[in-house]
Amino acid sequence: MNMNDESNDRKINMKMLAKELNLSIATVSRALKDSYEVSDQTKARVKEAAARLNYVVNTQASSLRSHKTYTLAIVVPEIGDSFFTQVINGIESVADKKKYRVLICMTHDSYEREISVINELTNGRVDGVLISVASNTRNGDHFNALKRKGIPILFFDRDFKEINAASVKTDDFESAYNATCHLLDNGCKKISLITVRGGVSIFSAREEGYRQALIDNHSKPGLPDIIHCANEHSDDNIAMIRDHLLKARPDGLLLTVEHLSTDAYTACQLLGLKIPADIKIACFTTQLTAGILNPALTTIQQPAFEMGQKAAELLIEYLTYKYIQLENQHLVLPSRLILRDSTSLT
Amino acid sequence: MNMNDESNDRKINMKMLAKELNLSIATVSRALKDSYEVSDQTKARVKEAAARLNYVVNTQASSLRSHKTYTLAIVVPEIGDSFFTQVINGIESVADKKKYRVLICMTHDSYEREISVINELTNGRVDGVLISVASNTRNGDHFNALKRKGIPILFFDRDFKEINAASVKTDDFESAYNATCHLLDNGCKKISLITVRGGVSIFSAREEGYRQALIDNHSKPGLPDIIHCANEHSDDNIAMIRDHLLKARPDGLLLTVEHLSTDAYTACQLLGLKIPADIKIACFTTQLTAGILNPALTTIQQPAFEMGQKAAELLIEYLTYKYIQLENQHLVLPSRLILRDSTSLT
DNA sequence: TTTATTTACGTAAACGTTTACATTTTAAAT
DNA sequence: ATTTAAAATGTAAACGTTTACGTAAATAAA
Incomplete structure (x- = not known):
């Protein structure tokens, strides 16, 4: 690599391409965009030179204009x-x-x-x-x-x-409904919903699906039971879930968001609760690791x-x-x- | 919201700001950048108007110039x-x-x-x-x-x-060396390295750390034993690891990249191998879920x-x-x- | 007071494209 | 050969900023 290379490479624009080819800037611009207004022969020449000189369009100038x-x-x-x-x-x-x-x-x-x-x-x-x-x-x-x-x-x-x-x-209401029904079908009597704070509609839809499934299945008193965590993985969440497990003693959990799985599993571990024997858990997540967790996690997998x-x-x-x-x-x-x-x- | 709002909002630039304030474009530009060349009073006026009219600088024009x-x-x-x-x-x-x-x-x-x-x-x-x-x-x-x-x-x-x-x-050589020593310390006799194809230096450094640890600990014949997977989560990887487990019968695995953990765990599951009784596994990863896997995964956690x-x-x-x-x-x-x-x- | 300096602003030329419009060249129609 | 149309290229003005340079007003120094 010689000094010439160094300096040649610094900023090559349409003006230079045009000069190199003895064409106007306009024609170069059009050729690079395959405009019908320029002959095939000229297009070929322009493209060859552009490739040879490593020309790449300045998107800022382009989109500004x-x-x-x-x-x-x-x-x-x-x-x-x-x-x-x-x-x-x-x-x-x-x-x-x-x-x-x-x-x-x-x-x-x-x-x-x-x-x-x-x-x-x-x-x-x-x-x-x-x-x-x-x-x-x-x-x-x-x-x-x-x-x-x-x-x-x-x-x-x-x-x-x-x-x-x-x-x-996604069909938040239906999938929360179905997941809740699945937990009920497999013997859960007391399912809690662990969700996050904030007014995002998908969380309320999931909550509604959970509620409706309970209603349709004549759930026991004390339900629905819903707790709201922070929307990020945190020790506070673990503590909050652990307290809830102690106080409410649910035998099923529906988690509305991915990062809650780690917190919920950890809380169960801390209390020595066996999944699924003592408590069953399902979670909205697309994580590939769900299948190799301890135990493998039932998921509502969104597309x-x-x-x-x-x-x-x-x-x-x-x-x-x-x-x-x-x-x-x-x-x-x-x-x-x-x-x-x-x-x-x- | 009335029609005026609608049309006023469409494209507000420095020219308009300048006209609104009876200033030149240059002064507006300088005021917004807190240039020493413009008086505090004018700066305040310009900034007020900019905020009021929702002006936001056009970064394309700015960086073009x-x-x-x-x-x-x-x-x-x-x-x-x-x-x-x-x-x-x-x-x-x-x-x-x-x-x-x-x-x-x-x-x-x-x-x-x-x-x-x-x-x-x-x-x-x-x-x-x-x-x-x-x-x-x-x-x-x-x-x-x-x-x-x-x-x-x-x-x-x-x-x-x-x-x-x-x-x-990160200290790839040292951490691979230490992880390998840890496996050896905990009783592994036959540790394989599962890594990925390609000539990236960090992978060869990790490989070298693994090799050196074996040498320093007088490892058994048949080692080092290294297999190369694709650098993405895939069924091929699972098959490749399973075949290796069957043929080479290692009692320890060092995985050089995050996504291999899922593949390795799955392969062990397929063969009914118990971790850590039959085989011990350590992996380079920063995943939070490592702690709740089945079993919890020993990791080399990079900063x-x-x-x-x-x-x-x-x-x-x-x-x-x-x-x-x-x-x-x-x-x-x-x-x-x-x-x-x-x-x-x- | 006059001159020099500082402060605050304005003018206008870039930056590298795209594109409406004008012009030249070539081909087709008469 | 002349006119007309089509094809290929060129000219120059934008796009919205920044900034070198110039200038006027205010202040300080002489």
Whole structure:
């Protein structure tokens, strides 16, 4: 590698390509975009030179001028959650095919951070936003601001119902209902729901499914029994669950969110409770490790990857041909109840 | 909300702010950046108006002009891996403080995708790149191209040794050595290493640690015994491990990467092998679920979050004050061996 | 008072694209 | 050969910032 290499490589733009080829910048730009206005021969020349000189378009200049970024924002509470990870992979898989990029943003499940993340996105960095809202989001002004700037929004999994926007969700009510029935069928008399604080609709839907299953099965007094944890893995959660196990003595637990499985298992361990003999547990999660836990965990497995795919397809469809009425699109994908040892008959 | 709101909100830029305030665009720009060239009174007026009108700077225009993006790229094989997730969170935590954003890119552990991701980043989208290389990356031209464009690069965890660049890693040799010794101490006579294909230096370092521990402890013939899996969770891996368990009959396994734990546990289950009675297992992982597996898994826990923090601090330090010689920075952080039931004496 | 310095602002040229519009070249129609 | 249409290219103005440079007003130094 000589000094020439070094200096040549520093910033090669269309102007240089144009000079190299004795063409105007306009023609170079069009050739690179396969415009019908430029001859095949010129296209070939331009592309050859671009490849040879390692030219890569400056997306900032490009989108500044064209108002198109070919980028989708994905806003999630956390990426340390197998569900969101799989959704992201689903989104990325279709985005990639359609020549879109993704910008992953985390809110750390905080309403305030969500506002600032969304506000940042109003500046034209992205063409659209796919979001799973924070559990304590209590107002949708930031979403409306985004919509008013003409940036379409689509909710996946956790939506915010006051906002009129497209959504892709799972059948939370039904799957919680079915899981509760399964626990009842396998002999549970006293099932508690362990869920998280915050007003996210999917959690209330899961709660409703749990309640309805109890009603339909003539549950004993003292039920429903619901406790609310923090929406992150924590020692407080373990203590809270342990106290509940001691006081209420449930023989079944339905956990509404992935990270609660570790806390619930730990609490049972601390008390010497045997799963499933003393207490049966089912959890909403997509973690692959569920099958090798002690004991293997019965899960309500959501179609996370597919959810991401559907969400991205919908949004990109809208961005490409504006003819679909995005706001009216509401998809519901079915979850699967995967039976494992943690709820088996003893 | 009336029609006025709707239309007012659509695109508010510095020009409009300037007109609203009877100032020049330059003064508005400077006021928003707290330049010493503008009076406190004017700054206050500008900021008030900006807040009132929901102005947010167009980062594309800004970085196009200033050649500063205040964005770091994080390039990882996968985000569905607790280690990378935690590193990302570490990076983000310090980036946030220093007013940097992060752009997360996945290579899906493919050399080809890595090239295209890195090439995309040469166009000025980011100020620097933090990367953990794909396991089959066999050439560093794409990294050199990036460096030649003046974009600094820093490797975390998985580096590419032919490239002269900063790195933040863990003590792979020592921790593999210690884990192997621990297995030997607890009675293992025949320990196999389960690792992944590809020429990433951290895997060879872990392999060397394993080898050296065997040598130092006068291991039996037939050792070292090493098998190479695909670098993703797969049924092939399970089959491969099962075959190995049948043929070689090891009484100890050292797993070099997180996702192998599920495969190894599953393979043992299939063969009816009891952990730790029949076989003891230790694994490099940062997963929280390790403690509730069946049985709880002994882990070499890497300081993932801290690694992210250190990496980001180093890179941002360099970007802010160019006086440190980035390429000469090589940090090694110690891992911790967490003893659990999967390797306990029986 | 005059001159020098400091403070606060304005002007205008970039940054690297895209694209409406104009122009030239080539081919087709008369 | 002339006119008309189509194809290929060029010109120049945007997109929304930042910043070098210039200038006027206010203050300090002479």
